[in-house]
Amino acid sequence: MGRIQTLQNLKEMLQAGFEDNEALLAQYGQTHLTQLKAYLLETNYPIDEIECPLGSWSSLGGAGWYINRGGRSPSTLFLDATRKRIWILYTILDATEADAVTDNWVRCIKGLDRCWLSRNHLLHYDGNEAWQQRGLGLKFSDGLASDEEAGRFSLKAWYGATEKIPGLADVLDTAKENFAIYSTRWQKLKEDSVTLAVEWYSNGKATINRAIDIDEVMLSISDMANRYEDALDEATNLRDDGLGAFELNFTQSIDLEAFSKTVAMGRGRMNLWLIETETEPDFRRFKGVDLHTWDRVFLDVGPDYAYLTVPGRGCVNAAPRIATIQGEDNAGRTSIFFDGVEIFG
């Protein structure tokens, strides 16, 4: 394989990887080559204003696709920057390195964030005949409790043999209703054969476990990017048209005192630095900044709900981020509403 100069070259290279993996799977029962990963990223800037995390970006034929050249691990990052607000970063780096590169990139660049997928996004294929759910990841860190008292919950279930243990499916359903989903595993079938197996994570990452056609993979990832971009546009319009707030509904009760202490220090996974400005036993108002972006946010928190206001031109991606992270950390299953209608779904 020569130097990747065009999008077609990139597709050929990735396609060859799928075919090699399928051959290895057929021969040895397992794949060997690094799986393709994709990260959905939310951007507020054009590509020429954001540096490449490894080396520098080089255009692949000028149609909004880029590859990293020079630096460490060249030709391992491939960016689909064809959309205005949502980019797709494809990579063939191993998972640990790919996660680290992406985390660091997002952390260092203000205006760049992950896409935070809601339950509805993660279960998007549910009901689609061609798709079958194969697994589920749930998380509840109980992040507001002390280490000694935290009732953490974490579960990763691969579907397939749940019927062999009576009652297991019910337990999974109950857990799914009460805790945040952080990953879902799906496979796409065509004539009883798996053509695509993918695991989606709440932080916008997708791992391609199996695939036979790169176009099918890219289309699937692109569909999710489009859905997220539409949701972001809708939320931005709602914010710009009035003075309303986003509403977050939780399944777990929030310890308001612990919440207040945590956010006063800008500590914890939520990464919110807030000051309590009004206190009632079952309702508190907070004002401050979202340390991911340093945008201002107002959060009014009740026992099982919160109202989030993003003033000025602050990025509304804060709504799904705060909902996702707070859900996994301390609030359980979380849904976002505006005027009683669920959004980011």
Next chain:
Amino acid sequence: MAKLDRRIVLWRNTIALFHERNRPRFVGPFRKAGYAYRVETVLSTRRTGEERSPDIVASGPSGWLVLELTCNDRSKEDKLDSYRQIDPRNLGMYGLKVHQSAPDTICSRLSEIDDGKHTQIIVKDTVVVKKMELLGDEKLKLALRDFSGTELTKLPTIPISLLPESKNHEVRRGLVDIVMQIFQPGSKGKTAHQMVEEGLDKLSGSVGAGKKTAMRTRVEKEMKVLMHHYLKGYLELKDDGTYAPTDTVREHPKTLERISSKLKEWANTTQIDLFETDIDGFECDGQDGDDVHTSEESDD
């Protein structure tokens, strides 16, 4: 309710009437009647073309209305009378449904004052609607009747943090999050002018330059206290007029906690410290203009 944050509460509780919440269940009467609203609009009167800038204009399938928000104890009758002449054909400019009739005129307040022949909504802790019979929109009338008595104490904060008449502790409370943003690593800081613009949020365009200058002066006064007493060593005023973090500030949980603790003290203690000294000069009871105006003159 903190007495001195009345204007923000007035706005917050009025805006909530156009929205809906799941928890606790809350459907605002304007929302129920299908009204969409806009703030910061400029409309003109029929024939004469004189400009009018009501605080809120809203339109629904069965009617449209203008809302005046005030803590002032003077009657708003004349002003509301003048709103009746607004030409409804321009509503389309703001994406609102166009009607042919004159608008319903409503004054939103925290306490009852005689506003003449105009409907009044008192939005303090619970909603009270006065002179409902003056409304032309029957659907809205019904929604308001059903809504009367609803509690308003736990409604979402609105993005507006500062109003032109915000004083002392109100300015401080309004600035809390704006000041916190200054501590972003690599921050170039903010000028008092930027802080005023951010605090006004969507009302910025409807506040005249003179009022903004007065607000800037009040911000500078409160920032001076913050810089020299509460956040001494953390915050400095640069030669170019920006408030910026000092070189010693690092993003660390202990530092952030100390800054937020001091900011909280600065924003809250003034309720006690300044209330006594400022109460005579405080304008919420109608000693001066307390509303948002497009022009420099007070309408009172």
